[in-house]
Amino acid sequence: MTATSWVEGADDGPFGLDHLPYGVFSTAKDPAARIGVRIGDQVLDLRALATGTFFLPWIRPAFHEHALNGFMAMGPPAWRLVRHQLTELLSDRRHQDQSATLLTPVAKARMHLPFHVADYVDFYASEEHATNLGRLFRPDSDPLLPNWKHLPVGYHGRAGTVVPSGTPIVRPRGQRKSKDAPVEFGPSARLDIETEVGFVVGVGSELGTPVSPDDFAEHVFGAVLVNDWSARDIQAWEYVPLGPFLGKSFATTIAHWVTPLDALAGAKTAAPLQDPEPLAYLQEAARFGYDLRMSVRWNGTEVARPPFAGMYWTPAQMLAHMTVNGASLRTGDLFASGTVSGPEPDQRGSFLELTWGGRDPVAVGEGEERQFLEDGDTVVIGATARSVNGGEIGLGEVSGTILPAVI
Incomplete structure (x- = not known):
């Protein structure tokens, strides 16, 4: 029988016992940032819970930190033990009276960046996205470059410009050049989004030691939605x-809530067949992706529904590729999938694709159309997935509003 929670409304929404994502929050009465777990529309204060005897002594110090890094570094045994304990606490009514005092409504919580970002790597793992961009930029050539089906293409981003959901995004400035015009400097006129899924490293690795794709779950703590502006x-x-530099490094937004890998177990799905067969270090004993059904809302209007299940390169292959040269992992490393796009026009995860380079404006409200982002525009990215018990969970949303460039 599926467990139910004594927290009112939790079983009917995307943040029930099957989910239990972690975040960092504070309140008006207590401005110190601390770790919490979300259940329904409430946040359970894990710092307060750790002051007693609920957690084992070796686990308690991690919940007195101001970010998830200490807990993430403890590895799968600690993650699973705490998840089991929290499920019991939030389902057994014997704990209700005492634990209810440790709940804060999400609406009254101020959310923070959930973990200290060590490094940030962004991949280019969707065949449909890569093909669309190839057709836009190289219409007379093969849309996929020769290396694309041999390795997960990626680039390093700026860890210091990863920001939590809701952070306003200042329009960036930089050099631009139109086809027959001189080089100019000014605010970007083609500001875009990238609808992505990010994975957060909990357990690091030694420099010089590659990580196998089959060890993915031994290192990765969980997933967050990402908007790589x-x-x-x-x-x-x-x-x-x-490759990308200033056009990407000004801001990347992640969700407030980190969904544990165990919460995504019900969303596992067979990944697409790869042809040609990848090299040995990219081969997986059990090849799988995650069936996440994503949504993009532009000024309140849903404009796309990208499917993560179709990603050509899996998260485990991304992890293996970025360490195969001996690069080490650190707790708090974030690696993202790159734009998630599907085969249908309404499944494109960037506005560059959705408007086909600005040729086909998109309706984003009553009588309004857009090619790229304008000042004041707001984008919200969400996703849902099947839970381990056959229900549905919803990953924490990512939102951002565009502010004018600083002149």
Whole structure:
């Protein structure tokens, strides 16, 4: 029998016992940032819970920190033990009276970045996205470059510009060049989003020691939704020959809530067949992806529903590739999937694709159309997934509103 929670309304929403994502919050009465777990529309204060004898002594110190890094570094045995204990606490009515005093309504909580970001890597793992961009930028050539089906293409981002959901995004400035015009400097006129899923490393690795894709769950703590904001005009001028830089590094937004990998067990699905067969270090004993059904809302209007299940390169392969040269993992490393796009026009996860380079404006409200983001626009990215008990969980949303460039 599926357990039910004594927290009112929790069983009927996306944040029930099957989910239990972790975040960092504070309140008006207590401004100190601390770790919490979400149940329904409430946050359970794990710092307060750790002051007693509920957790084992070796686990308690992690919940007195101001970010998830200490807990994430403890590894799968601690993650599973705490998840089991929290499920029991929030389902057994014997704990209700005492534990209810440790709940704070989400509406009254101020949310913070859930973990200290050590490094940030962004991949390019959707075949549909890569193909669409190839057709836009290289219409007379093969849309996929020769290396694309041999390795998960990626780049390093700026860990210091990863921000929590709701942080306003200042329109970036940089160099731009139109086809027959001189180089100019100014605010990006082609500001875009990238709808992505990020994975958070809990357990690090030693420098010089590659990580196998089959060890994915031994290192990765959980998943967060990601919006990798992109200034397409700045990016187009700078990216040859070394790839993205200022067109990407000004801001990347992640959700407030980190969904544990165990909460995504019910969303596992067979990943697409790969042809040609990847090299040995990228081969997986049990190849799988995650069936996450994503949603993009632009000023309140849903404009796309990208499917994560179709990603050509899996999260485990991304992890293996970014360590195969001996690069080490650190607690708090964030690696993201790159834009999630599907085969249908309404499944494209960037506005560059959705408007086909600005050629086909998108309706975003009553009588309004957009090609790229304008000042004041708000984008919200969400996702749902099947839970281990056949229900549905909803990953924490990612939102951001565009502010004018600083002149």
